[in-house]
Structures are given as structure tokens and as C-alpha cells.
Amino acid sequence: MVSGISLKELAAELNLAPSTVSRALNDSYEISAVTKKRVLSMAEKLNYHPNPFARSLRENKSKTIAVIIPERINTFFAQVIDGIETITQEHGYHLLVYCTHEDVEKEKKIVSLLLNGRADAIVMSVSSQTSDICHLQRLHDRGLPILFFDRICSEIPTTKFITNDYQITLEATRHLIQQGSKRPAFLMLSEDISITKERHRGFLAALKEARIEHNPIFSKVCCQNETTNVEILRELLNGPNKPDGILASVEKLALACYQAAKKENVRIPEDLKIISFSNMGIAGLLNPSLTTISQPACSIGEECAKILIKKLTKPNQPDLPNEVVILPSKITIRASTLAE
Amino acid sequence: MVSGISLKELAAELNLAPSTVSRALNDSYEISAVTKKRVLSMAEKLNYHPNPFARSLRENKSKTIAVIIPERINTFFAQVIDGIETITQEHGYHLLVYCTHEDVEKEKKIVSLLLNGRADAIVMSVSSQTSDICHLQRLHDRGLPILFFDRICSEIPTTKFITNDYQITLEATRHLIQQGSKRPAFLMLSEDISITKERHRGFLAALKEARIEHNPIFSKVCCQNETTNVEILRELLNGPNKPDGILASVEKLALACYQAAKKENVRIPEDLKIISFSNMGIAGLLNPSLTTISQPACSIGEECAKILIKKLTKPNQPDLPNEVVILPSKITIRASTLAE
DNA sequence: TATAAATTCGAAAACGTTTGCGTATTTTCT
DNA sequence: AGAAAATACGCAAACGTTTTCGAATTTATA
Structure with missing residues (x-):
């Protein structure tokens, strides 16, 4: 029945x-x-x-969009999806949401599930492990509209949404230096993904600008595991040549840094200043409150959805243009980077 | 192509x-x-x-499960969905995720979209505004397996997953009192929803046990708006008869409380002890670190999914039993409730 | 060796829509 | 009034599967 x-x-x-x-x-x-x-x-x-399936079968479209993100417990991605949903819902589209947990194998499986046309389009942010991209290439070859945000895949000719990673990291690092950091370090999840590269580039540019010689071990690649990261950072903070500033390219690394600093009795911001990419609403309630670079997550989601809806609903639309759309981030200065 | x-x-x-x-x-x-x-x-x-639609049409099932939650930017709900996904993915099911943003009208719209069989089953947590439940009744009448968690709807005879709301709140309130709170207050989003009632009951029981007379204005109903909540709480914390303890039945109210306390120069935990339901991983990094009651979110999701998969994949399964499954929460004591 | 049984495959219907084409009726025009 | 055009609707095919039923071939049985 x-x-x-x-x-x-x-x-x-x-x-x-x-x-x-x-x-x-x-x-x-x-x-x-x-x-x-x-x-x-x-x-x-x-x-x-x-019956939606009879209709989908007949019309060869599903009124469904797939969203693939690396993690769900992350304010940024949650906000992006919220943004996507507000737009797509207005046009009667449904959202299939998949999480890769930063695992490229899981990403491949999910992607292969979408080869059969279950979704009319895909919005995604690749996992930090993703370097080989032939599974994404297959999707695109099949003619499925695919759209990247944040962790983009530049090899695929389609529209991508990112923030001004280079510029904002440059400014953030300047701020760090200006507040007294002589030996800033850069924390990242992976060297391969797009945003890391850009952000790292901005970081290095600021150092060069300030004539600070960069110690390569201060460009630290961390991993997925929380406790391992804390160990890595404890070691870093306790090394013979300790950094006195941190730019975390992702939120979870800043938090691991807080944990490590606590255990090593490193005072923030006195001994160590921290700034991080993060969209957490409660950055201001941390101890000490965290200076953040926050992305316009909701807008990113909305813009993704708008361009997709246009492509899907208007007849005879061309392929998504191969361009990178940049929405600027915002730095909010809080206690974690304040000079003494 | x-x-x-x-x-x-x-x-x-x-x-x-x-x-x-x-x-x-x-x-x-x-x-x-x-x-x-x-x-x-x-x-x-x-x-x-x-082609999944041809198959769905023929077999009259979609291999899809709909999940409806009140908010996405909330660790608890994100964890539940993660839990659901781990199980359903193993069995080839897809997840349609919808967010009501605590808006019952949006909830009704979403529910009506699911009347056509697009999903084989529904897992949901109702919005805080939901008191009239005839839209949910219609879903159930249609024979669609529906399953509630956390914010349950007791009128619908199906399986529900909750935590030991009464008992854990009782214990949490005891802890608050034991740490020296003489005038504890209870913060809630709505008086209507299931969990609020149970948690409030546990709160009152602890007061009675300790022979503390409860001031009704200490049972505070807040709203969705962040800034309004902060205002409400500032007023509360500044009133002639101020509470010296807070039990927040949802995470966002504890955070609003931190904001309000900051603005009113109320010291935590010296002047005000706070304990809150929350699954935030970073509760320990707040200033001061927040004592939490955390629910087994991931397990809740997994259990929901398991029972659903069983119902959907085994032939001739009976309807989901009308029972309430209770998974216990855990109190983690941190600085926000410590006695001086 | 004749027959029963097992194995392997095909024809066609069905799921619930949408749509091209045909047709009957009504309206409009000259 | 007759022809042309507009209006309103029905028939049947198609979308891509799965499954019932039947049939043909091969193998086993008596």
C-alpha cells in the first residue's frame, strides 16, 4: 500500500x-x-x-543533485550544503549527500555509484587523499555536470568555486608577523590538494615579503588521525627550533594545536600565535578565542546551486564554463593572535 | 550521452x-x-x-532512505547521519538528506515530497516547532517505514531511538547541585518536543530530591534566534533573582549562555556553573571548558540504520515495532561546573 | 532406447509516466 | 452553408528494467 x-x-x-x-x-x-x-x-x-521513477525513466532526469564532501562534522561543509539546499529546494530538486571521510577509496566508490544517472549533477569537494583523478574524469566524460568547491580538481574543465586562498593567507600571515611572530609555521592535511598549495604559496609570499627565512620543517603535513596530529604538534612545539606562530590551513589542525599547546604548557598567544581557516561559530568562545579566516560558505553553496539549476533547467545550455570563481574570505581577529 | x-x-x-x-x-x-x-x-x-529508475519502477523500491534533521550545523545530527551512512552504504542504499531549520512549515513540505515513494523509508528528528503531527501521520498511514530519533513523535506507533534523557538529566542536575549550585535554571528551545519534557522532568526531580524550591522563571524557553537568546539570557543572568547554575537542554543555548555571561561579566564557573547537552568535540577547548552530556550519536544512527535495513531487505518483515530504544548518554565533567 | 528431468534461454508483459500523432468535435471565416 | 481552422481528447509507443511462462536442448533415468 x-x-x-x-x-x-x-x-x-x-x-x-x-x-x-x-x-x-x-x-x-x-x-x-x-x-x-x-x-x-x-x-x-x-x-x-x-511516481518519480516513472517520470525519471521517461524524461531521463532525476531532479536530484549529488553532493560529496570529505566530512560532515565541519561547519564549513554543513554551511555549504545549507546554501545549496536553499536554492535547489526552490526548484524541486533533491539532495543526495555522501561523505568520503577523506578516504579516496570511498570517494571512488561513491563516484562509481553515480555513473548510472541517479543524479543529474554533482557538487563536490575532493578528499585530501585525492591525487589520481581518473574516477572524476570518467564522471565528466560521461557528460554529467560536475562542479567543484573549495577542494577543487583543476584538471577537469568545469566551474569551480573557491575563496581567495592565496591573497587571504598572505594577509593572515602578514597579521601573524605583524603581531610579533618571527618563526611562523604552516599546518596542512595534504600537499596534493588545491587549496593547500594556494594557501601555502600565500604563506611563503608573506614570509618572503618580511624577509623571514623559512624553515622547511615548519611546513608541516599532518594526517587524519586526531591523536597522531596532537603528537606531531607536541613534537613540533617542543622541538629545538620551535615556531612561535601557526597558520592552520584547516580547522581541525588548529584545534589539535590547542590540544598540543595545552599539554606542552605553551601559552597562546604569548608563546604561540594561532590563526586558522575555520567557519566555526564558536571560535570566539575558545580559550583563547581563535582568530579565524572564514569562508563565505553559504554563498559558495548558493552560487554552486544557482549555476547548476540554470544548466539543468534551461534548454540547450552549454557545458559549465571552465572557470574558477573566487569569493573572498574574511579574517576575524581574536585573542589567539594578539601581541602581548 | x-x-x-x-x-x-x-x-x-x-x-x-x-x-x-x-x-x-x-x-x-x-x-x-x-x-x-x-x-x-x-x-x-x-x-x-x-538504470536505477527503471529498476525502481519495476521493483517498486528506490534503495534510498530519507533523513530529515532540524539543523545541519550541529555535531550531534552530523554524527547521527555519519552513523546511518556507514550502515546503509554497506547495503547499497543512498541517503537523501533534508534540513528543516527548525521550521515546521518546511518540515511539512519536505514530508509531502516523500509521499510519492521517492524514499523507501524515513529517519527523522522533528523540528522544535512540531506539535501538530498530522503530516507525519499521513506518512505513516501510507505505509512508509518511519523511524524517529532524539526529537521523537510518540503519537506515531513506530520505533524510536532516544537517550536516557530523564536519568542523565537527573544526574547532571545532581552534579550541578553537588558543585554548589543553589538556584539552577533549565534552558530549552520549546516546551512541546519530547526530549525537552523528559529532560525537564529529570531536572525537576533532582531539585525535589535536594529540597530545592524551583522558581518557574528558571525554566526558560528560548527561541531560534541567536542574538535574541543572548538577550533573554542576559536578562536572566542580571535579574534580581539570578540563577547560579544552568542546564542547557541543547547545545546552542549553552553557547548563548557563554556569550551572555561574557557580556554581563558573570564568571563561569564561580558565579555560574553550566552543563549542557552537546556532542561538540571541542567542548574541552572552550573558555572555560564545558561540562557536557554527550549522546551516543553515531550508535544511534547505526542502530536506526540496522533496524531499517532489516525491515527493507528481509522479505515479509512486520512493521517496525512500537517501542522506544534507549541508548545511554555520558557526562563529561569539565571546568564549567567545578566548585571553587 | 524411450522417457523423464534438469538445464538454459527467449518472448512478452508489466511497472507509471510522457508525447507524437491521429481524430472527432466545435468554432470561425468567407 | 461550406470549408478551414481551432479545440479537446484518445491511441499507442517509448523509457530500461525484472519476471512469469513457455520452449528448446541436453542430461539422467528406467
Whole structure:
């Protein structure tokens, strides 16, 4: 009983042909106003709901968009999805959400699930492990509109949304230096992904600008595991040549840094100043409050969705243009980077 | 070109009937091993992927589960979905995720979208505004398996997953009192939803046990708006009869409380002790670190998924039993409730 | 060796839509 | 009034699967 009445049965009830009922429900010009009324009210009365799969099969589209993110417990990604949803929902689209947990193998599996047309398009941010991208290439080759944000894949010619990673990291590092940091360090999850490269470039540019010689071991690649990261950072903070400033390219590394500093009795910001990419609403409530670079996550989601909706709903749309759209981030200065 | 080759075309390529190919792909006993090999390898070669909508139409099931939550930017809900996904993904199910933003009207719209069988089942946590539940009743009447967690709807006879709200709040309040709070207050989002009632009951029981007379204005109903909540709490913390302890039934109210305390120069924990339901990983990094009641979110998600998968995959399963499954929460004591 | 049984496959219907085309009726025009 | 055009609707095919039923071939049994 889970599937209700069908269009055929509705038509039988009305003594009309299924084609007529279909057209009436779709408000076709070929159907008279009176018949439309009749059909509509009977449909209402019998609680008719069109079967989405029959429709998808016939029309070869699913009214569904897939979203793939590396982690769910992350304010940034949650905000992006919120942004996507606000737009797509207005147009009757549904969201399939998948999480890779930063695991490229899981990413491949998920992507292969989408080769069959279950979704009309894909919005994604690749995992930090993703360097080989042939699974993404296959998606694109198949003609499926795919759109990247934040962790983009530059090899695929499509639209990508990012923030001004280079510029904002440059400014953030300047701030760090200006507040007294002589030996800033850069924390990252992986050397491969797009944003890390750009952010690292901005970081190095600021050092060069300030004529600070960069110690390569201060460009630290961390991992997925929380406790391991804390260990790595304890070691870093305790080394013979300790950094006195941290730029964390992702939120979780800043938090690991807080943990490590606590255990090593390193005072923030006195001994160590920290600034981090993060969209946490409660950065201001941390101890000490965390200076952040926050991305316009919601806007990113909305812009992604808008461009996608346009592509999917207007007829004869060209492929998504191969361009990188940049939405600027914002630095919010808090206690963690304040000079003494 | 987005949709690849069809089963028919694949069959033609093999000089076989579509039915044979279908059976071969589904590993039917009626097909010889050699033919299976032939079919499989040709399918691989031609990159065949079965059309999910044709299959859904034929089999009357979508291999899709809908998840409805009140907010995405919330560690608890994110963890629950992670838990659900780990189980459902193993069985080839996809997740449609919807967010109501605590808006019952949006909840109704989303629910009505699911009346057409797009999803095989629903896992949800109702919005804080939800008191009239006839939209949920309609879903259940239609025979769609529906399953609640955390914010449950007791009127619908199905399985619900919650934590030991009463007991754990009782213990949490005891802790608050034991640490010296003479006038504890209880913060909630709505009086209507299930968890609030249970948690409030546990709170009051602890007061009674300690022979503390409860001032009704200390049972504070807050709202969705962050800044309004901060105002409400500033007023509360500044009133003639101020509370010296807070039990926040949801995370966001504890955070608003931190904000309010900051602005009113109320010291935590000296002047005000705070304990809150929260699954934030960084509760320990707040200033001061926050004592939390954390729910087994991931387990809740997994258990939801397991029971659902069983119902959906085994033949002739009975309806989901009308019972409430309780998974215990855990109190983690931190600085925000420490006695001086 | 004749027959029963097992094995392997094909033809066709069905799931619930949408849509191209045909047709009957009504309206409009000359 | 007759022809042309507009209106309103029905028939049937198609989308890509799965599955029932039947049939053909091969193997085993008596």
C-alpha cells in the first residue's frame, strides 16, 4: 500500500485517457479548463502523487543533485550544503549527500555509484587523499555536470568555486608577523590538494615579503588521525627550533594545536600565535578565542546551486564554463593572535 | 550521452535476449556459467550501468532512505547521519538528506515530497516547532517505514531511538547541585518536543530530591534566534533573582549562555556553573571548558540504520515495532561546573 | 532406447509516466 | 452553408528494467 494510486487508475476513475490526465496535471494547453479542474480535484481527492521513477525513466532526469564532501562534522561543509539546499529546494530538486571521510577509496566508490544517472549533477569537494583523478574524469566524460568547491580538481574543465586562498593567507600571515611572530609555521592535511598549495604559496609570499627565512620543517603535513596530529604538534612545539606562530590551513589542525599547546604548557598567544581557516561559530568562545579566516560558505553553496539549476533547467545550455570563481574570505581577529 | 548503454543494447551486442542478460547480471541460477562470464565481461567492456529508475519502477523500491534533521550545523545530527551512512552504504542504499531549520512549515513540505515513494523509508528528528503531527501521520498511514530519533513523535506507533534523557538529566542536575549550585535554571528551545519534557522532568526531580524550591522563571524557553537568546539570557543572568547554575537542554543555548555571561561579566564557573547537552568535540577547548552530556550519536544512527535495513531487505518483515530504544548518554565533567 | 528431468534461454508483459500523432468535435471565416 | 481552422481528447509507443511462462536442448533415468 506504500505506493498510492497511479495515473491510469486516476484516469479510469475520471473516464479519461491517461494521456489526457497527464496533460491536465501538467497544465497543457491542449486540455480544457473544465477538464483540468475535474482532474485536479479528483487527483486531490484520491491523493494522487506521480511516481518519480516513472517520470525519471521517461524524461531521463532525476531532479536530484549529488553532493560529496570529505566530512560532515565541519561547519564549513554543513554551511555549504545549507546554501545549496536553499536554492535547489526552490526548484524541486533533491539532495543526495555522501561523505568520503577523506578516504579516496570511498570517494571512488561513491563516484562509481553515480555513473548510472541517479543524479543529474554533482557538487563536490575532493578528499585530501585525492591525487589520481581518473574516477572524476570518467564522471565528466560521461557528460554529467560536475562542479567543484573549495577542494577543487583543476584538471577537469568545469566551474569551480573557491575563496581567495592565496591573497587571504598572505594577509593572515602578514597579521601573524605583524603581531610579533618571527618563526611562523604552516599546518596542512595534504600537499596534493588545491587549496593547500594556494594557501601555502600565500604563506611563503608573506614570509618572503618580511624577509623571514623559512624553515622547511615548519611546513608541516599532518594526517587524519586526531591523536597522531596532537603528537606531531607536541613534537613540533617542543622541538629545538620551535615556531612561535601557526597558520592552520584547516580547522581541525588548529584545534589539535590547542590540544598540543595545552599539554606542552605553551601559552597562546604569548608563546604561540594561532590563526586558522575555520567557519566555526564558536571560535570566539575558545580559550583563547581563535582568530579565524572564514569562508563565505553559504554563498559558495548558493552560487554552486544557482549555476547548476540554470544548466539543468534551461534548454540547450552549454557545458559549465571552465572557470574558477573566487569569493573572498574574511579574517576575524581574536585573542589567539594578539601581541602581548 | 549522459546515460550510457542499455540492457537491450548490451543484449543485442551479445546476441542474447534482454531477459537472459538481466538474469546473468543478477547471477540467476538459470544461466550457465559461461554465459554469465560472457555477459559480465561485455558489460564491463561497454561500461554498462543499470538504470536505477527503471529498476525502481519495476521493483517498486528506490534503495534510498530519507533523513530529515532540524539543523545541519550541529555535531550531534552530523554524527547521527555519519552513523546511518556507514550502515546503509554497506547495503547499497543512498541517503537523501533534508534540513528543516527548525521550521515546521518546511518540515511539512519536505514530508509531502516523500509521499510519492521517492524514499523507501524515513529517519527523522522533528523540528522544535512540531506539535501538530498530522503530516507525519499521513506518512505513516501510507505505509512508509518511519523511524524517529532524539526529537521523537510518540503519537506515531513506530520505533524510536532516544537517550536516557530523564536519568542523565537527573544526574547532571545532581552534579550541578553537588558543585554548589543553589538556584539552577533549565534552558530549552520549546516546551512541546519530547526530549525537552523528559529532560525537564529529570531536572525537576533532582531539585525535589535536594529540597530545592524551583522558581518557574528558571525554566526558560528560548527561541531560534541567536542574538535574541543572548538577550533573554542576559536578562536572566542580571535579574534580581539570578540563577547560579544552568542546564542547557541543547547545545546552542549553552553557547548563548557563554556569550551572555561574557557580556554581563558573570564568571563561569564561580558565579555560574553550566552543563549542557552537546556532542561538540571541542567542548574541552572552550573558555572555560564545558561540562557536557554527550549522546551516543553515531550508535544511534547505526542502530536506526540496522533496524531499517532489516525491515527493507528481509522479505515479509512486520512493521517496525512500537517501542522506544534507549541508548545511554555520558557526562563529561569539565571546568564549567567545578566548585571553587 | 524411450522417457523423464534438469538445464538454459527467449518472448512478452508489466511497472507509471510522457508525447507524437491521429481524430472527432466545435468554432470561425468567407 | 461550406470549408478551414481551432479545440479537446484518445491511441499507442517509448523509457530500461525484472519476471512469469513457455520452449528448446541436453542430461539422467528406467
